[in-house]
Amino acid sequence: MAVIEAQNIQKSFGEFxxxxxxxxxxxxxxxxxxxxxxxxxxTTTMRMIMGLSALTAGSLKVFGVPVDKVGRSEKxxxxxxxxxxxxxxDLSVRQNLEIYGSYFGLEKSYIKERADSxxxxxxxxxxxxNRVNHLSGGMKRRLIIARALxxxxxxxxxxxxxxxxxxxxxxxxxxxxxxxxxxxxxxLLTTHYMDEAxxxxxxxxxxxxxxxxxxxxxxxxxxxxxxxxxxxxxxPIPADLEKSDIDHEDIGDSxxxxxxxxxxxxxxxxxxxxxxxRVSNLEDVFLRLTGHKxxx
Amino acid sequence: MxxxxxxxxxxxxxxxxxYRQLVSAFFFGDVLERIMFFIAFGMGLGRAVSQIDGVDYxxxxxxxxxxxxxVFIMNIATTYGVNNRYEGSGIxxxxxxxxxxxxxxxxxxxxxxxxxxxxxxxxxxxxAYFFGAVPSVEGAMLTIPILVLAxxxxxxxxxxxxxxxxxxxYFRYIQAxxxxxxxxxxxxxxxxxxxxxxxxxxxNVFPLYHVLExxxxxxxxxxxxxxxxxxxxxxxxxxxxVGFYVAYKQFQKRLFD
Ligand SMILES: Nc1ncnc2c1ncn2[C@@H]1O[C@H](COP(=O)(O)OP(=O)(O)O)[C@@H](O)[C@H]1O
Ligand SMILES: [Mg+2]
Numbered sequence: 001m002a003v004i005e006a007q008n009i010q011k012s013f014g015e016f017x018x019x020x021x022x023x024x025x026x027x028x029x030x031x032x033x034x035x036x037x038x039x040x041x042x043t044t045t046m047r048m049i050m051g052l053s054a055l056t057a058g059s060l061k062v063f064g065v066p067v068d069k070v071g072r073s074e075k076x077x078x079x080x081x082x083x084x085x086x087x088x089x090d091l092s093v094r095q096n097l098e099i100y101g102s103y104f105g106l107e108k109s110y111i112k113e114r115a116d117s118x119x120x121x122x123x124x125x126x127x128x129x130n131r132v133n134h135l136s137g138g139m140k141r142r143l144i145i146a147r148a149l150x151x152x153x154x155x156x157x158x159x160x161x162x163x164x165x166x167x168x169x170x171x172x173x174x175x176x177x178x179x180x181x182x183x184x185x186x187x188l189l190t191t192h193y194m195d196e197a198x199x200x201x202x203x204x205x206x207x208x209x210x211x212x213x214x215x216x217x218x219x220x221x222x223x224x225x226x227x228x229x230x231x232x233x234x235x236p237i238p239a240d241l242e243k244s245d246i247d248h249e250d251i252g253d254s255x256x257x258x259x260x261x262x263x264x265x266x267x268x269x270x271x272x273x274x275x276x277x278r279v280s281n282l283e284d285v286f287l288r289l290t291g292h293k294x295x296x
Numbered sequence: 297m298x299x300x301x302x303x304x305x306x307x308x309x310x311x312x313x314x315y316r317q318l319v320s321a322f323f324f325g326d327v328l329e330r331i332m333f334f335i336a337f338g339m340g341l342g343r344a345v346s347q348i349d350g351v352d353y354x355x356x357x358x359x360x361x362x363x364x365x366x367v368f369i370m371n372i373a374t375t376y377g378v379n380n381r382y383e384g385s386g387i388x389x390x391x392x393x394x395x396x397x398x399x400x401x402x403x404x405x406x407x408x409x410x411x412x413x414x415x416x417x418x419x420x421x422x423x424a425y426f427f428g429a430v431p432s433v434e435g436a437m438l439t440i441p442i443l444v445l446a447x448x449x450x451x452x453x454x455x456x457x458x459x460x461x462x463x464x465x466y467f468r469y470i471q472a473x474x475x476x477x478x479x480x481x482x483x484x485x486x487x488x489x490x491x492x493x494x495x496x497x498x499x500n501v502f503p504l505y506h507v508l509e510x511x512x513x514x515x516x517x518x519x520x521x522x523x524x525x526x527x528x529x530x531x532x533x534x535x536x537x538v539g540f541y542v543a544y545k546q547f548q549k550r551l552f553d
Contacts, residue, residue: 013553050393054552072300072395080393086386090314099313102306103394147390 001064002027003155003186004049009058011044011210018044020210021058026155031177031187033201035194037290041210042190043083046159049188050080063155076104079148083159083190085140087132093143094119094128097150104151111150118146121176138169145173155186163192174200194283204282208290218282225288226280227258231265234274241268249288256284299403303396307404315412325372326416330365331423334358337485338427349487351516355431358424359439359515360484363508365420366413366443370451371475373409375458375467382551398551399544406455406540410447414440432517439511446507449532452539453503459546478502503532 004026011019019041026032034042047053048060051070060067063074087096094115101111119125122142127135135143141161148156158177162170170193177200180187191197197204198218205215214221222228233241234254246265247258257265262277269275315322338354345353382388391401421436430436457470481495482488482504488496499505506528513520 052389052392052552075393075395078393082386082389082393084386084389086390088310088387088390089385090317091310095313099306099310100390100394102309103303103391103396105302105306105395151394 002061003063004188005059005061005064006045006049007059009045009048009060010056011041011048011053012056018210019048019056022207022210022212024205024212024215026186026188027203028154028186029184030202031181031189031200033197033204034188034190034207035197035204035286036190036207040207040290042207043159045207046080046157046188046190049157050078072105076151077154079151079153079156081145081148081156081158081161083163085137085144087140087143087147089131089133092129092131093124093135096132096143097147100147101150106151114150114152118149122146123172138165141165141169142173145176149180153185155188156180158187158189160190160192162196170196194281194286198282206286206289213289221285222280222282225258226284227260228280229259229262229265230278230280230284231257231259231262231269232276233257233269238268238270238273240270241265241273244268256288258284298399300395300397300400303400304404304407307391307396307400308408311404311408315408322412323416326365326369326413327419329368330361330416330420334361334420334424335427338429341485349489351431352429354424354427355429355516356487356512357485358421358427358429359436359512360508362417362420362424362436362439362515363443363446363511364479364482364484364504365416366410366447367450367475367479367504369413369416370409370447371454371470373412374405374451374455375470376464377409378405378455378458379464379467382547388551392551398547402455402540402544402547406448406451409451410444413447414444417443430515432515435514435517439514442511442514443507446503446532449503449536449539452536452543456539456543456546459543459550462550478504481505483508503535506532 002025004024006022006024008021008023009019010017010021022041022045024032024034034045036042044053048055048067049062051067055067062070063077065074088099091099097115097118098111101114106114119128122145124139124142124146127139132140132143145158145161148158161177162173165173174196177187177189181200187200189197189200202217203215204218204221206213206221214225216224227247232254237255241257249256249258258280259265334357338357342353342357347353348356388401392398417440421430424430425433454470454474457474458467461467461469482499482502484504488499488505510520510525510528
């Protein structure tokens with residue numbers, strides 16, 4: 001069964017259409033990545049799933065239940081890591097977990113046990129009595145992830161869990177997400193780090209301007225849109241290469257050529273070309289589909 | 297049921313933890329200012345006004361100050377306090393991502409803030425007692441639960457105004473156009489029955505006037521007209537129910553649309 005089934009979901013803020021008819025599914029036990037530039041509508045989509053934003057049109061089911069009928073039993077099964085840090089500023093680190101657990105109506109002893117293990121899991125045990133205002137950005141993020149897991153949810157929604165963190169903190173969060181996957185949890189993730197998405201996600205949905213551009217496994221998307229290898233060739237482009245029918249994209253100062261067989265391009269480069277060759281990755285797909293121009 | 301007791305209990309605990317940490321700040325905000333009003337007007341103006349409504353001025357004033365104190369507490373809590381929670385720190389969003397729902401948050405906010413006023417009222421009456429301004433101690437104690445309920449009504453009104461205005465900068469309008477007029481023209485400081493007719497009519501607009509009609513005789517140890525109590529109770533309850541529903545709809549629109 002799919003944990004999330006979204007059909008043609010739309011969201012308008014006044015005249016402005018932020019989400020313009022999006023379809024996707026999150027099958028149970030998988031990690032789905034929702035990727036897109038800033039302003040693509042990712043957060044809005046996640047807020048609609050959580051019931052924090054009403055749908056303008058379309059059909060959205062969460063655990064098979066229409067989102068406007070979602071109640072306590074479904075909410076108990078979902079954990080949300082929101083994009084913004086909305087920890088409770090009047091509570092300590094531990095209280096942020098324990099009081100949050102009480103909102104799920106959980107037993108006190110169970111909450112305490114969960115809080116102990118989550119503080120440990122996220123390496124926050126030393127800070128448990130600190131006020132949250134005194135935490136670093138990475139610690140706040142880790143605490144928010146721990147908070148989302150307090151009721152041991154089956155489904156975790158993570159909106160940019162690692163944005164703005166140093167590499168150490170990112171690695172720690174990756175590891176914890178991999179552990180959640182091992183435990184069979186279902187994940188819906190947004191991130192601007194394509195390596196992160198490539199490593200964690202079974203399926204990727206690329207969105208831009210409130211619409212789905214394409215979806216598939218990272219492998220499928222790469223071979224479909226950017227082949228195996230990419231050559232970034234500085235202008236002026238050698239005449240032979242320019243005349244060829246190799247799949248390419250002009251990005252201003254240089255042109256990107258996508259091929260499965262690298263020799264095909266190498267043979268046409270001539271002697272004086274300045275270029276760079278590498279194995280293509282999800283970032284190439286992302287840039288190819290969403291364009292190279294800057295966003296919001 | 298529309299509300300979930302389980303959710304309300306969980307939120308009450310959260311508010312209580314905050315209250316415990318900030319109890320001295322609440323004391324200064326909630327009580328000290330009212331005590332200063334009471335002493336300054338009671339002792340100062342009380343010298344010039346010998347008797348009012350058949351009692352000393354300070355005795356007349358005590359129930360007024362008590363009944364009016366909640367107006368300020370509820371205004372600050374339901375405008376600045378609430379706005380900070382749904383926009384500033386954004387913790388309502390985190391609550392709404394759990395089984396807790398909007399109606400549970402709104403009612404808990406009103407209940408907790410109203411209850412918070414009870415200790416403040418007690419302290420006010422203790423101070424008034426030392427000035428010999430509480431003729432009926434039982435009557436005064438009985439007004440505390442009544443005033444807690446009255447706070448729910450004050451609160452639901454300013455809650456609506458706050459969410460309607462939306463931005464903190466505009467909350468001054470509420471203070472200037474609702475809270476202060478209500479405080480000054482409901483008969484806290486003077487006997488409404490002795491004012492010009494237009495002022496008597498004007499006072500009817502304010503819940504505080506109707507609350508005072510019930511509370512003042514109780515503290516003064518006079519018989520209370522049960523008929524008018526019943527009417528006031530029905531009207532104030534109706535204001536609360538309608539006000540709560542409208543606030544709920546307004547917040548739904550603001551948060552989810
Ligand atoms: N409450 C709102 N009111 C008006 N516009 C909004 C609101 N929330 C989001 N938007 C707009 O909707 C678009 C999508 O936003 P968002 O879902 O946050 O994008 P993303 O998370 O993909 O960066 C943006 O253009 C944003 O400015
Ligand atoms: Mg976002």
